[in-house]
Structures are given as C-alpha cells and as structure tokens.
Amino acid sequence: MIPGYAMPDVPTTYGPKYVSRALALLRKHGGFALVAELEGRPVGFLTGFLQPVPAEVSRMEQRPNQQGYVMDILVEKEARGRGAGRALLREADRRFLEMGCDNVQLNVLVGNRGARRVYERAGFREIDLRLRKVIASPPRGWLEVRARRRAGRRRARGWRPLLPRGSA
Numbered sequence: 001m002i003p004g005y006a007m008p009d010v011p012t013t014y015g016p017k018y019v020s021r022a023l024a025l026l027r028k029h030g031g032f033a034l035v036a037e038l039e040g041r042p043v044g045f046l047t048g049f050l051q052p053v054p055a056e057v058s059r060m061e062q063r064p065n066q067q068g069y070v071m072d073i074l075v076e077k078e079a080r081g082r083g084a085g086r087a088l089l090r091e092a093d094r095r096f097l098e099m100g101c102d103n104v105q106l107n108v109l110v111g112n113r114g115a116r117r118v119y120e121r122a123g124f125r126e127i128d129l130r131l132r133k134v135i136a137s138p139p140r141g142w143l144e145v146r147a148r149r150r151a152g153r154r155r156a157r158g159w160r161p162l163l164p165r166g167s168a
Ligand SMILES: CC(C)(COP(=O)(O)OP(=O)(O)OC[C@H]1O[C@@H](n2cnc3c(N)ncnc32)[C@H](O)[C@@H]1OP(=O)(O)O)[C@@H](O)C(=O)NCCC(=O)NCCS
Pocket: 073, 074, 075, 076, 079, 080, 081, 082, 083, 084, 085, 086, 087, 107, 108, 109, 112, 113, 114, 115, 117, 118, 121
C-alpha cells in the first residue's frame, strides 16, 4: 500500500523521470500501471494503487478502511474521445475489485472539465471540494520600511520626531 504522503515524490510532468519514480513507487507498494492500445499502438496509461484510509476517517465518514486510488490517467491528444480513457478506468475498477477493494477515488482540478466529464460518465461523483486562497502578506520587513519612509517624508516636510515627555 502507498501512503498518500508518498505521492509528492512523483513529478507532475510525464517524462523519463516521472516513469522511473512512478514505477518504483507502484512496484514497492503493489500498485499497477495499465497501458491502453489503439490499433496496436500504445496511446495512454493509468496508474493506481490501494490507499489505507485512516481509522478515524473511516469511522467518521463511514467508509471502508482502504480505497483504490487512480494516481494518473493520460491519453495522448490524437487518440482522445475514442474510448481509451473509459477502458483504462474500467480495467482499474476490475483490478481494485480483484484486490478486495470496492471503491475508488481520484483527484481532478476543478477547471479540467473534459476529464471531469469522463469521470462522471465512468460513475465517479464529487465528494468534497478543496478550497484555497492566496493571502497577500506584506514583504519581510515591510512595516519597518513603511515606518522609515513615513519618517523620511516627515523630516522632508520639516517635522521633528515627537520625543517622550521630559526627555528634552
Ligand atoms: C481524461 C482522458 C484520460 C480521457 O480519455 P479519453 O480516451 O479521451 O476518454 P474516452 O474517449 O474513453 O471518453 C469517455 C467518455 O467521456 C466522454 N468524453 C471524453 N472527452 C470528453 C470531453 N472533453 N468532454 C465531454 N465528454 C468527453 C466520451 O464521449 C465518453 O463518453 P461515453 O462513455 O458516453 O462514450 C483524456 O482526455 C486525457 O488524457 N486528458 C488529459 C490528461 C488529464 O487531464 N488527465 C486527468 C488528470 S486528473
């Protein structure tokens, strides 16, 4: 089994580095990689593995203590829309069932409408939504910089810094 935290090791761009890292992970944790062929030519792949669900989450959300996880699925552009993705997802279901797991999850970007549609057709339903916001924080030392600038402007206008009472 692969713990969720192992996944940041896998590069997000698909190249030789991705392949070697992903395969090593899958091999180590008993996952699988499927290849889809169209007219005898490889056109896409899917990687998946079993993921343990922490006991407290499984209890709270009343779901099984393990889930199948589709790590990646990709069909090359020219071959899309011809059933390769659907076939990969169907075969992944079969593998997970064979491994004794009757549910499967994956993550997809909200903006990836095409893939979301494919998943919906394959029976996936949304279960949660992750939200993020960027908090614009002032740069390091920003408050000091601002204070110095203000003091500089005051000096330029002929102001004198206020001194505590009795210090003059
Ligand atoms: C997502 C992806 C793997 C789907 O592969 P695919 O081979 O094109 O999918 P299929 O041809 O098997 O299509 C499956 C179903 O979805 C439909 N579909 C496919 N692409 C669609 C799209 N862009 N919009 C709407 N429906 C779509 C098909 O009509 C088909 O419906 P059906 O079951 O009623 O016939 C492929 O588009 C892809 O590689 N995308 C880029 C990588 C990516 O985004 N991966 C997912 C990361 S989370």
